[in-house]
Amino acid sequence: MVATVLKLRYRVLGNTLARRPWQLVGFILSSLWGLGVLGGLVAGFIALAVFQDLEAATVVAVLGGSLLILGWLVGPIIIAGVDSTVDATRLAPFPLTRRQVMLALAGTGLTGIPGIVTTIAALATLIVWARWPLAAVIAVPAVLAGVLTCVLASRLMAELSGGMGGRRSREIIGTAVLIVLIMTGPILTGIVALLDQAGGDLWTRLQQAADILAWTPLGAAWAVAPSVAAGDAWAALTSAGIAIATLVVLWVVWDRVLEAAVSSPRQRATRAVAAGKLGLFGVMPTGGVGATWARSLSAWLRDPRYLRQLIVIPLFPVLFAFTGGTDGFMFLVSPVLAALVMAAVGYADVSFDGTAFGTTLATGISGRADRLGRLLGAACVGIPLIALIAVATAVFSGDAAHLPAVLGASLGVLLAGYGACAVSSALIVTPVPSPGDSPFKSTPGQNSIMGLLVFVVWAVVLVLSLPAIVPAIVNAVTGEQMWGWIALAAGVVFGAVVVVVGILVGGRTLERTGPDLLVRIKSFPT
Incomplete structure (x- = not known):
């Protein structure tokens, strides 16, 4: 059933591109942009593997992976980055369990251009760990867990910003993200000031940031392979546990949100009030x-x-x-x-x-x-x-x-x-x-x-x-x-x-x- 949904999604996409030439041009340009990004990333990974040590590889992997998840998390609110051809509301009338709906939505996220680019880029990090065979083997499920975290977080945020039965949550989340973006500069300034007080150059600060992010849901999946390469089994197991727990929490919360989204109307057409209650009027x-x-x-x-x-x-x-x-x-x-x-x-x-x-x-x-x-x-x-x-x-x-x-x-x-x-x-x-x-x-x-x-x-x-x-x-x-x-x-x-x-x-x-x-x-x- 999930495979059928994915086939229908791509048939709709193909028909849409065939009818709208300018959208086809945009699709081609976005695909070329994705290939360009992949080429640059692969070249960077090769240079990192050849010329840099484990410490540099760890910082790049953890910080880059954390920024990737953050981008997927904020993207559905800042831009219309999630494909809405298939969503929970459109699938609600069909005889699909909620688990099948979630698998179908996750599949559409993974098989879109952003999902494909992210997956290939994540697997390309294996180039960096080629000098540590065990780390390269462990990195495969770890980075795939990171990619799945991106998709689940994106789908959850898209569903939240889509309303959960109304537009109020979308408005609240959009406003909250707006405030966070406005305050990003001051927050970064304050963080830099704290790091300045602690001393150290820019590289030292980046290392400190990577060390912190490795113990958070943003960077845990990307910190597993570096920990294995460094021979720190305890750190690798802890990061893997955080990454798995993150996936479980995202899946459970998404499940609850989807249940609310498909079982209640998007907006209330009317609201009952007591007779004579005119509010400010x-x-x-x-x-x-x-x-x-x-x-x-x-x-x-x-x-x-x-x-x-x-x-x-x-x-x-x-x-x-x-x-x-x-x-x-x-x-x-x-x-x-x-x-x-x-x-x-x-x-x-x-x-x-x-x-x-x-x-x-x-x-x-x-x-x-x-x-x-x-x-x-x-x-x-x-x-x-x-x-x-x-x-x-x-x-x-x-x-x-x-x-x-x-x-x-x-x-x-x-x-x-x-x-x-x-x-x-x-x-x-x-x-x-x-x-x-x-x-x-x-x-x-x-x-x-x-x-x-x-x-x-x-x-x-x-x-x-x-x-x-x-x-x-x-x-x-x-x-x-x-x-x-x-x-x-x-x-x-x-x-x-x-x-x-x-x-x-x-x-x-x-x-x-x-x-x-x-x-x-x-x-x-x-």
Whole structure:
């Protein structure tokens, strides 16, 4: 039955390539790329076997294998790297046991281009261990276990990011990986700093990393052969045990995830609530402003496309704390940078409505009410968040004297951004991800010109917030406390003026451009 599924998979692939010439070209190019990678790896393994000693071979094998598993683990989230021609949901109606489904999915992973390249590359490492015959023999099942770990981890992550019966887990995992990727630089910086304190050159640090990874699920399978070559039977058995335990855990967890995925619907079409429970709509004032306010605030609190911004924004001070310390200048001004990013989130806010923007136009709500409601929803979240970051950075940096200047500049930038976006979002719509999409997914219809528009908005925001930024800079240079309070007052007052002007101008603009925005949104490819 598993062989039948694999045959059907390749028949579907062949028919698809025959009908779509450009996809065939892509398939050929990816195959050539895989052959090129294999050629380079084999050449490197030969050079390693001839010119380097066991210590160098161990470091390369463990670090390279660990990075390989990590790439397979993260790949399904960052890119659409897992072939979805055959998945658990499509196989659910057929008379297959869950074990057969898992074997079929693992088989498709192993027999795809990435799986074939990985398997051949892993077996090519036998060249490195040719000088130690016993290690070369032991390396065969060990590296195959490493390859199987890659496939199982990839399939598990693909199933998790696919939803487990809904899109919520996909959104959570995608956001978590986004945070990890953003913090990769600071984390590596911190690790390097710790290694610097421990002493030693780069090679010593790589050896230390390999020694640690050899006792983890990432590097255990790749550390078996080096341990055998070194004559360390205990280390080899321990690494083999960790590798086998990793496979068992991955298989069991994947089995549970598949059971949940095929026994429940991907999304709930409806959700029952108690009568009269309207959420924020029952709390906010009635009318166009109140309804738009409730809808906007609901989006900021529940839509993952907004929530990701709220999660990433507080990482700015953490980022600068890692790289420059809490006493650095960048850590102190990080609230201003966070406000600048936060200010531009809604520069094309109507785009997130999608075709549902048509219902807004159908209600006949005034442009001014729409602009004010959206701004209030964003401000309910943005202003407390930026103020909290400003206060927290002042406390941790031990420089509370500059808090008024930092807070004034931050609020000035944020309010200027709200005013500017009230106008820009009445003029600009751009393709955006759907609510359940990965944050790394490329959006059809997006181009470089649309991507540059956010920088134009940022430039406008910086110009409009100069009345608050300039006194804050003077405060930082001279240390005069008065300038800090001037910055705070200017940020609030001039920011409020920009907000009012933005609502008036943006509202009038939206009433003129609204139908055209809806037409452009409908024209975006899906």
